[in-house]
Amino acid sequence: MEESKGKIGLKEFIVLTIIMIGTKVADDTPAILFESLHNAGWMAPLINGIIAIIPIYLLIKVVTSYDRKGLIHVTNDLFGKFFGFSIVFILWVFLFSALIIDTAIYADIITSVYYIKTPTIIIYGVLMLVCAYGAKRGLEQIGSVAYLTYPYLQLTFFIALLLTITQGNVHFLFPLFGPGGWEVLKESALKLSIYGDLLYLFILIPYISSTKNFKKGTWIAFIIIVLNLTIAMASYVFFFDYNSVMELNYPYHEVIRTITGGFLTNLETFFFPFWIIASIVRFAIYLYLTAILFGHLFKIKHFEYVIPTLATLIVFIGVIPESTSSTIFQLRQGLLSISTPVFFFLPCLMWLVAKLKGVTKK
């Protein structure tokens, strides 16, 4: 890795994390959660938030006992060369498939909701072009863009939420426990990997100004993300009631098309640009992370140069599935379920090994 690269500070790191994970509320993640949890879908981010404290806490403990070394170095150190390589490889596969699936979904949202006549591949291409450009510029620049745009993103998101909640109905939250208390707990825990991206943030440690900042930043961002997701999910239920919300592919986009602000109608034209900026920042980080992992796996020193190639590859794989929204929806659901145990047990395992090796004591 190039240590000489510019580093990002606490603020940039926080907003980067929030945009990276918080944006999920505006794609089909809510649909996945509502599908099994009905009107209790809003509890999932909260329950998962509580569960996710364990792996994050353990991982922070392990990784910070090394001096400013990222997740890649730590895995290699803990598990040896072969297992370290395998784990990083698995992580890369997850990240890369998540990136393909997510970008395909975003391209689908844009084509099916906003630009109906434009061919998907054009939209997809433009989207990835911009993301690749952003990723190529490096983490520092992505961080700055994230920091610059975050206030506007959060503000518009709040306006959307406020309008949704005022035009909704609190009664729709009941019966409170949806399909049943135990069911809610189980089904949410299975979707724990909605926070799985946090794992990848640990790769970035060498690029962050200090370990203390990283620790602090992770927790602050995490709390904001959980709040954002929970409130947004609850407001979708407020607005649609559980039967309808389960049928929707992209609740956020359905919401911003339906809410009106006084005499202002067709509000989606206002919210859409902000959403697209958030998405671009999000995928730029994803691409960057994929490139770091890829660079490490295949010993490429200037990993930035593989970003355009990866982006091109993503577009061509992403357009393969037919009827994107439903195929990808299932793929995504599958990916979420598979990556959940990894997200939970890998940190536990690492902590255990670190404990046995006596790393954490140092």
Added chain:
Amino acid sequence: MIKLISIVKFISLFVLLLILGGCWDQKETEEQAYVIAIGLDKAEESENLVKVTYLISNPEAGTAAVGGGSSSEPPREIISFEAEDFVTSRNLANTVIAKQITYDILQIIVVSEDFARDDDFVRWIYDATKSMEIRRDSKLLITKEDTLTFLEINQPKLETRPHEYFKMLFARGKETAMLPVSDLNTFFRITEADADLFLGIYGTTEKSEKQHGKEPDQVIAGEFHYEGETNPTEFAGAAVFKEGKMIDVITIEDTRLAFLLNPTMNGVDILASFPDPFDENYHISTRVNKISDIKIKMDLKKEQPEINVTLPVSIDLLSNHSMTEYQLNEQNKEKLKKSFEDTLEKLFKDFVKKTQEEYKTEPFGWSLIARKKFLTIPEWEDFDWMKTYPDMKVNITVNVELGSFGRQGGLPSLEEVRD
């Protein structure tokens, strides 16, 4: 070299401008035909077809910008034909209309009563959720006659631009509680929740001779008689939908009652008349307002589930034809209050009875309150609101608070005037 790079960058900025046009989705406002209302009727011959009617608004009509001869164009255009659904019908319309049909500012879906009462109506209306341009806040309007006749005859005199006309009409109707809030989102929600009744706006251009009830408020659209030079269209009362199918029409009075009993709706300017307790020849006109939220207590665990509703309203007197003294006479006030309460309670009781016996479920959104009593969805679905509601015991208590007695409180005593 650096200069060259910056020139290249500068040029590529302009290339980016091309994307801003919206690629293939670029639209010229001038080249669009804006559909304000879609009418849906049963096709005459085939069951697999639907008759689609478009009301296309001319955005130029009535604007201050005169010039280029645009002001002479009529404010609207109507076209009606049979198609497979109202999504693909857009291109068919282009055989007649030169511009591209767009649903971007679609406001209303008009459905004829005949079609709404059809079992298959639900299949067609759900097309609206497929087409991305149709918004979930579009209104649903049910007409007595077929939609083409309705849209043709409906020619507002003073507000000729159809998009403005409908917007104002619905907003006012909601305020006066004469028209239900009838949007697609609510329709889908209630149909899917399978518990309550949905109330849709009912309108017509046909006049009918007979009337539902004797009182002036007991009318539905078409029964309100008026003279003068205006638009023959009437919007009054509500179409009742159960499980996505229209089953009945209720009068203005009942619509108001439904408004008052619904915890989620708020009429602000409800004018109503009550029999005068001091002289049965006269009526007292009033303005009724919900003071605070309606209180609904439910006991659903009992053998016969019970619902207790307390409705606090304030009533302002707007007329006093029996010329009774209220201002200083506490006894008269009490009597008046009691009479209002009794009248309202009786009206509510009759209406609730009708919903229980005739419709088997209610349009008040009470099932939402009932849901709070259950912890999980399976429990709630087992309870089966539609099955249990008809046998429930419903008690309605009205608490009337007398508001103002008009700008001038007292009236001269009639006896003294005639003396």
